[in-house]
Amino acid sequence: xxxxxxxxxxxxxxxxxxxxxxxxxxxxxxxxxxxxxxxxxxxxxxxxxxxxxxxxxxxxxxxxxxxxxxxxxxxxxxxxxxxxxxxxxxxxxxxxxxxxxxxxxxxxxxxxxxxxxxxxxxxxxxxxxxxxxxxxxxxxxxxxxxxxxxxxxxxxxxxxxxxxxxxxxxxxxxxxxxxxxxxxxxxxxxxxxxxxxxxxxxxxxxxxxxxxxxxxxxxxxxxxxxxxxxxxxxxxxxxxxxxxxxxxxxxxxxxxxxxxxxxxxxxxxxxxxxxxxxxxxxxxxxxxxxxxxxxxxxxxxxxxxxxxxxxxxxxxxxxxxxxxxxxxxxxxxxxxxxxxxxxxxxxxxxxxxxxxxxxxxxxxxxxxxxxxxxxxxxxxxxxxxxxxxxxxxxxxxxxxxxxxxxxxxxxxxxxxxxxxxxxxxxxxxxxxxxxxxxxxxxxxxxxxxxxxxxxxxxxxxxxxxxxxxxxxxxxxxxxxxxxxxxxxxxxxxxxxxxxxxxxxxxxxxxxxxxxxxxxxx
Numbered sequence: 001x002x003x004x005x006x007x008x009x010x011x012x013x014x015x016x017x018x019x020x021x022x023x024x025x026x027x028x029x030x031x032x033x034x035x036x037x038x039x040x041x042x043x044x045x046x047x048x049x050x051x052x053x054x055x056x057x058x059x060x061x062x063x064x065x066x067x068x069x070x071x072x073x074x075x076x077x078x079x080x081x082x083x084x085x086x087x088x089x090x091x092x093x094x095x096x097x098x099x100x101x102x103x104x105x106x107x108x109x110x111x112x113x114x115x116x117x118x119x120x121x122x123x124x125x126x127x128x129x130x131x132x133x134x135x136x137x138x139x140x141x142x143x144x145x146x147x148x149x150x151x152x153x154x155x156x157x158x159x160x161x162x163x164x165x166x167x168x169x170x171x172x173x174x175x176x177x178x179x180x181x182x183x184x185x186x187x188x189x190x191x192x193x194x195x196x197x198x199x200x201x202x203x204x205x206x207x208x209x210x211x212x213x214x215x216x217x218x219x220x221x222x223x224x225x226x227x228x229x230x231x232x233x234x235x236x237x238x239x240x241x242x243x244x245x246x247x248x249x250x251x252x253x254x255x256x257x258x259x260x261x262x263x264x265x266x267x268x269x270x271x272x273x274x275x276x277x278x279x280x281x282x283x284x285x286x287x288x289x290x291x292x293x294x295x296x297x298x299x300x301x302x303x304x305x306x307x308x309x310x311x312x313x314x315x316x317x318x319x320x321x322x323x324x325x326x327x328x329x330x331x332x333x334x335x336x337x338x339x340x341x342x343x344x345x346x347x348x349x350x351x352x353x354x355x356x357x358x359x360x361x362x363x364x365x366x367x368x369x370x371x372x373x374x375x376x377x378x379x380x381x382x383x384x385x386x387x388x389x390x391x392x393x394x395x396x397x398x399x400x401x402x403x404x405x406x407x408x409x410x411x412x413x414x415x416x417x418x419x420x421x422x423x424x425x426x427x428x429x430x431x432x433x434x435x436x437x438x439x440x441x442x443x444x445x446x447x448x449x450x451x452x453x454x455x456x457x458x459x460x461x462x463x464x465x466x467x468x469x470x471x472x473x474x475x476x477x478x479x480x481x482x483x484x485x486x487x488x489x490x491x492x493x494x495x496x497x498x499x500x501x502x503x504x505x506x507x508x509x510x511x512x513x514x515x516x517x518x519x520x521x
Contacts, residue, residue, distance in 0.1 A: 001182040002151045003159055004072035006220035007033055013192040014222045020062050021199075021243065022227045027062060029192075029222070034145045039070040042143035046121055048100055050075035050153070053161065055099035055119065056207075057081045057090075057108045059229040063125050063136060064206045065215050067103055068160070072178070075153040076100075078160040079173075080207035084500050087111050089171060093163055094119075096173050096379055103136060155179040161378050162209050164306050173378035176209070180309035183371040185217050187345050192222025199224045201245040203231040203254060205500055210279055210302075213310045214249055223247070233257045237267045244271035249302075251279045253502035256286050259293050270296045278302040278311070280502040281409060281427060283434045284337050291320055303339035303407075307393050309372040312348055313407055315340030331404075337431065338406040339399070346370040350401050355389070363400045363410045363423065367392040398425070415506050417446035417454050422484050424456060426506075429487065432480045433458055436473065438466040441496050443504045444487065448516040455517045458487035459509055461495055488517055 007029070010019070015030035027035070048054065054071045056064045056079070064080060071078040079097045081090065083105070090111050102119040104112055106127035112118075123136045153159075159181065161173040190196070200218045202225055204211035218225040226243050228235065231254050239245065250258070255277060258264060275290070275297045282301065291299065298317035304310040319335050342348035349357050350364040358364040369392045376384035387394055398410040410416070410425035417424040426444040433442035441461040446454035458477075462468060470490040477486040491513050497505040 001155060001186065002072055002153060002178050003181050003216060004069055004151050006185070006216055007036060007069050010192040010219055010222045014194055017192075017197070017222060018224045019219065020065065020225050020227060022062050029219075032062075032066070032219075033147075035140060036066050036069040036073065037147045038140040038143040038145050039066050040073040041148050042139045043070060043076070043101060044074055044149050045143070046101070048074055048076055048121075051158075052076045052101070053079045053097050053099035054101045054103070055079040055081055055094075055097060056103045057083055057112060058103065058105035058125050059083055060202065060206050060211070060227050061105075061125065061229065062227065063103060065219070065225070065227075068212070068215070069219075072153075072159060073147070073149055073151055075151050075157070077158050080160075080162065080212065082163060082171075082207050082500070083108060083205070085111075085171075093171050093173070096163075096171070097161055153178065155182065156375075158375060158378075160212065162212065162306050163207070172380055172383055174209075174306045175375040175378050176306075176309050177375055180372050180374065181213065181216055183345060184213065184309060184311065185220050187343075189217045189221045191220060196222070197224070198246045199226050199243050201226045201228070201236070201240055201243075201248040203228045203236060204249050204251070204279070205230075208279075208501060209304075209306045209310045210249060210501075233261045234263065237261065237263065237269075240269055240272060241267045246271055247274040247276075248272060249276040249278075251502040252277060252282045252286055253280070253498065255282075255290055259286075259289060264293075269294065272297050274298050274300065276300045276302050278304070280498075280504070281430075284333070284431065285434065287320070287336055288322075288333075291322065301338075301340055303409075305395055305397075307374045307387060307395065308346075308368050309374065311343060312346045312368045312372075313339045313342050315406075335404075335406050338402075338408045340407065341405050342368075342407075346372065348407070349392075350399055350407070351394075355392075358400075360401050360403055363398050363425070365413055366395045366397045366399050366407070368395065369393070412506070415445070417444070417456055419446070419449075419454050419456065419484055420452045424485050429456060429458070429477070429481065429485055432477055433460060433473065433487075435480075436468070436476050438463055438468040439473075443496050443506065443509055445506060445509050445514060447489070447510075447514050449488075450516070455488045456485065457513065457517070458490045459496065459513060460490055460492055462492060 011029040011033035018026045019029040019032045020027040068078045099119045101121045103123050125136045155178045158175045159178045160176045163171040200223045299320040301315035302311040303313045347369040373393045411427045429444045430442050440463045443459045447457045449455040497508045
């Protein structure tokens with residue numbers, strides 16, 4: 001199914017329903033369809049067609065949604081760019097994608113101007129035209145308002161290039177097909193219904209696969225998409241209350257910031273029925289607090305990555321209900337630290353270095369297979385062959401599966417610490433550190449050691465006004481971890497470096513704090 005059909009279907013079923021809300025301005029599904037048709041017609045007049053890349057460099061905005069559907073209508077490829085990217089990163093993305101068209105916010109023009117491969121056409125999204133650059137709105141106003149172009153792409157053709165939002169080196173452009181999106185959405189989202197309404201509060205950036213999937217799901221489901229430019233806790237609370245948002249996706253740091261906001265309890269959030277979280281590990285203490293603070297909401301932990309077109313495993317709402325016998329509650333508390341079980345339409349396997357499945361309880365790499373997986377990396381054949389093997393996407397995430405089928409992350413393969421022949425999971429040590437009442441955040445890295453090869457170093461952010469010594473933290477870990485796993489050094493930091501989705505940038509931590517341990521024994 002071509003993703004352009006999501007909007008065609010919804011606009012036919014609920015044409016007068018509000019599709020988008022942005023800055024208190026509303027757009028109905030019929031109006032959204034007309035604007036997409038106008039954009040597609042305007043771009044087609046410039047010669048944009050099959051396989052051309054249409055890039056967007058802007059904070060979350062309705063135009064990003066419009067560009068996605070217009071690209072699909074023209075058999076072009078939607079290419080959202082990370083608006084938080086530095087000049088060098090943006091130049092790399094532009095060099096890889098080489099878009100024919102760039103839709104850009106005025107504040108990002110200086111970054112774009114430094115690119116080695118400038119797009120053929122650039123449209124300003126939020127300002128009067130500068131020089132020869134046309135205005136987005138003026139171009140739409142001059143184009144016909146009916147659909148003149150109809151997609152011919154197959155379900156296996158590339159619909160979008162989404163750049164990885166991870167923590168390593170050169171960005172990689174993940175090729176996701178129409179089927180990558182459709183197979184997930186058709187299996188998990190009910191189509192638009194005249195009798196069912198819901199408002200979805202979008203805070204995850206649209207250049208990330210989770211944000212893009214959320215937007216496409218909302219359109220196909222006939223939901224109203226309430227778009228935030230970027231996440232800000234007080235604005236989120238105000239919008240959720242004002243528009244009675246019923247669904248939201250939050251990364252763990254967002255959820256934590258909401259609950260810690262001094263005005264949190266002043267807002268009525270009872271309309272919020274579904275909270276999906278993911279994109280970064282969720283501390284058990286944070287999700288337990290959220291279960292108490294959002295009593296009307298059902299929680300879903302969704303795990304996946306760009307290469308898998310988002311979710312491949314899920315911890316469902318029933319696993320967040322901490323009720324039952326003491327034994328049942330204890331088991332549910334354990335499950336809260338997991339990423340749940342594989343979805344029915346995806347094959348997930350925990351494999352050894354040679355690709356063979358490992359036994360329950362043993363750590364291996366998560367590999368996934370199914371129609372939602374990426375086609376590969378755009379113009380990066382070597383990286384494609386490394387990640388995509390015999391139809392399986394090797395995620396780089398290490399994990400183990402318990403006897404009940406729940407999967408528990410053990411860290412990234414490149415982050416695993418090898419100490420004297422023992423493999424140490426940073427995630428395990430981080431969870432222990434964050435269980436300390438004075439620790440707000442923690443990250444663990446391996447640092448060189450002449451004797452053991454590597455040793456464990458903890459990077460810790462303390463809660464305000466609650467100091468604790470390195471010795472006390474080491475003793476806390478000694479009581480809860482095997483001796484070889486406990487940190488041999490602790491560095492206190494004011495904050496941890498994170499990307500836009502809350503993932504800790506371990507690469508930066510290793511660069512700044514990965515100096516060798518000076519042994520005292």
